[in-house]
Amino acid sequence: MNTEDKIRVRFAPSPTGYIHVGNARTALFNWLFARQKGGVFVLRVEDTDVERSRQEYERNLIQDLRWLGLDWDEGPDVGGNFGPYRQSERLGLYHKYARELLERGQAYYCFCTAEELEQQRQAALAEGRMPVYSGKCRNLSLEEARRRLAAGEEAAIRLKVPEEGLVQFEDLVRGLVEFDLKLIGDPIIVRSNGMPAYNYAVVIDDALMNITHVIRGEDHVSNTPRQILLYQALGWKVPVFAHLSMVMGKDNTRLSKRHGATSVDQFRRDGILAEALCNYLSFLGWSPPEGREVLSLKELVGLFDLSRVSRSAAIFDYEKLYWLNRQHLKLLPPEKKLELALPYLQEAGLVGKEPGPAQRDWLTRAIEVLIEGVDKFSDLPQKFSLLFEFDPGKMDEEARAIIQAESARKVLAAFLQKTAGLKEFNYEIFAGLTGEIKKATGIKGKELFHPLRVALTARASGLELDKFIPLVEEGSRLDFPRKIKGCLERLKEISAFLNL
RNA sequence: GGCGCUAUCGUCUAGAGGCCUAGGACGGGUGGUUCUCAGCCAUCAAACCGGGGUUCGAAUCCCCGUAGCGCUGCCA
Numbered sequence: 001m002n003t004e005d006k007i008r009v010r011f012a013p014s015p016t017g018y019i020h021v022g023n024a025r026t027a028l029f030n031w032l033f034a035r036q037k038g039g040v041f042v043l044r045v046e047d048t049d050v051e052r053s054r055q056e057y058e059r060n061l062i063q064d065l066r067w068l069g070l071d072w073d074e075g076p077d078v079g080g081n082f083g084p085y086r087q088s089e090r091l092g093l094y095h096k097y098a099r100e101l102l103e104r105g106q107a108y109y110c111f112c113t114a115e116e117l118e119q120q121r122q123a124a125l126a127e128g129r130m131p132v133y134s135g136k137c138r139n140l141s142l143e144e145a146r147r148r149l150a151a152g153e154e155a156a157i158r159l160k161v162p163e164e165g166l167v168q169f170e171d172l173v174r175g176l177v178e179f180d181l182k183l184i185g186d187p188i189i190v191r192s193n194g195m196p197a198y199n200y201a202v203v204i205d206d207a208l209m210n211i212t213h214v215i216r217g218e219d220h221v222s223n224t225p226r227q228i229l230l231y232q233a234l235g236w237k238v239p240v241f242a243h244l245s246m247v248m249g250k251d252n253t254r255l256s257k258r259h260g261a262t263s264v265d266q267f268r269r270d271g272i273l274a275e276a277l278c279n280y281l282s283f284l285g286w287s288p289p290e291g292r293e294v295l296s297l298k299e300l301v302g303l304f305d306l307s308r309v310s311r312s313a314a315i316f317d318y319e320k321l322y323w324l325n326r327q328h329l330k331l332l333p334p335e336k337k338l339e340l341a342l343p344y345l346q347e348a349g350l351v352g353k354e355p356g357p358a359q360r361d362w363l364t365r366a367i368e369v370l371i372e373g374v375d376k377f378s379d380l381p382q383k384f385s386l387l388f389e390f391d392p393g394k395m396d397e398e399a400r401a402i403i404q405a406e407s408a409r410k411v412l413a414a415f416l417q418k419t420a421g422l423k424e425f426n427y428e429i430f431a432g433l434t435g436e437i438k439k440a441t442g443i444k445g446k447e448l449f450h451p452l453r454v455a456l457t458a459r460a461s462g463l464e465l466d467k468f469i470p471l472v473e474e475g476s477r478l479d480f481p482r483k484i485k486g487c488l489e490r491l492k493e494i495s496a497f498l499n500l
Numbered sequence: 501g502g503c504g505c506u507a508u509c510g511u512c513u514a515g516a517g518g519c520c521u522a523g524g525a526c527g528g529g530u531g532g533u534u535c536u537c538a539g540c541c542a543u544c545a546a547a548c549c550g551g552g553g554u555u556c557g558a559a560u561c562c563c564c565g566u567a568g569c570g571c572u573g574c575c576a
Binding site: 012013014016046048049110114117118121124125126127128129130131156174177178179180183188190191192193195197198199201202217218219220221222223243245246248250252253254280283284285286287289291293310311312313314315316317319320321322323324326372373374402444445446447448449450451452453454459460461462463464465 | 501502503504505506507511512513514523524525526527534535536537538539568569570571572573574575576
């Protein structure tokens with residue numbers, strides 16, 4: 001394969017805030033396609049909207065994309081042979097080709113005012129027509145236009161589009177799509193403030209950057225004919241298009257803050273794994289050929305297939321994302337879990353700034369057992385409260401009921417009595433004692449263990465006691481910011497609480 | 501309003517005319533795992549938008565309707 005037909009795709013966000021999962025999905029699909037085909041992935045920043053674009057947003061964008069695990073071969077931060085990669089730095093290019101179109105008579109200056117245009121638009125809408133530009137300035141000569149410009153008048157530049165005919169293209173996910181030229185009208189390519197219009201800038205950039213496949217959201221389908229017309233006017237090769245369906249919220253409206261976390265940044269802060277998010281995002285409109293669904297980024301690259309992308313909109317399902325995250329969590333080595341969990345535990349005030357080896361070792365084991373069934377890292381501190389908190393006064397109804405049952409009081413009295421003089425406690429002692437109580441009272445199983453669980457944890461449910469007891473005992477000897485109470489201390493408190 | 505796109509379990513989807521008694525996954529229900537919760541395992545319920553064609557045969561192709569979404573900017 002020579003460089004001429006090497007696949008080149010791009011992700012071209014505008015830096016107007018944090019990156020949304022819908023856009024992240026588009027970025028991912030482009031990246032997967034490029035990586036699988038041995039192509040080039042380009043990052044281009046579309047910052048021509050002076051009103052909304054902000055320099056710092058570009059940093060967020062890059063940070064989010066990198067966090068997701070996507071990398072680009074060319075972009076504003078890494079350079080490349082087709083730069084610059086910020087539209088604001090390509091203004092000269094847009095003007096150059098606009099001039100060419102003007103001189104060839106394929107574009108013209110339009111002096112119509114915004115008010116004038118708005119009036120026509122309303123009129124068209126009222127009559128049920130497609131609001132198409134009237135063509136008022138279409139036949140102004142370039143000389144006259146330049147005279148008026150020199151005299152201080154402002155003008156936008158419009159592309160001269162054939163009045164009738166059909167524009168069609170073969171969309172990789174949608175098949176043949178066609179539009180009637182009568183409904184298109186002459187689009188503005190350069191605004192009167194000198195900035196390029198979106199539909200113009202993308203074409204110049206995609207063409208100059210040798211983009212072969214334009215993979216983007218479905219909301220661009222209606223822009224595509226105008227862009228194709230531009231390619232044709234410039235005599236350039238039209239790329240292949242693939243339009244991805246929209247991502248919706250639970251109520252089938254566009255995904256927004258109302259629906260919960262929607263930005264990549266939010267998911268990262270919630271403690272969702274990047275790989276799980278990519279895995280989930282890949283299922284929005286695509287499905288793997290075999291049944292296996294828990295897939296690494298690398299596996300995704302191998303399996304991805306644009307021809308398997310579905311055409312209908314997908315609703316973002318947090319439950320499935322969490323499930324996938326749990327699956328990816330399980331696959332992580334213990335050290336990695338500790339590394340990722342630590343900030344959340346520190347934030348919650350459970351762990352100090354630099355935990356020593358003993359604490360790290362203990363935390364690693366605790367995380368290993370507590371992370372079962374946890375959706376995301378931000379839920380972990382709550383789980384840790386099982387170890388760090390013990391307050392009989394805060395027991396819920398269920399726990400109280402268990403501990404106050406007739407047989408429970410019997411078990412507890414016996415257990416408390418046997419542990420009264422103990423200086424230390426561990427699981428072996430616990431197991432020995434419960435054996436004795438079982439023999440002495442005949443109480444066993446749930447009746448025996450459940451009250452003891454409540455006595456030791458002040459909760460009705462939690463870790464298996466053979467895991468819980470060693471963790472609490474060892475944890476109580478470590479110097480955490482929030483002291484962990486040992487079992488004997490807990491028993492003393494529960495004894496006082498129950499008045500036994 | 502116009503134009504475009506879409507339409508399979510609650511959700512993501514498989515399905516490219518007979519392999520469909522419509523498959524999988526999430527979520528839900530039930531049972532098991534002899535301390536709980538979780539996890540895990542097993543199991544159940546759950547869908548082809550409606551109407552016409554085409555065909556020996558349609559979830560799959562065509563038309564109409566309906567619904568949803570997108571676009572309809574000198575935003576991107």
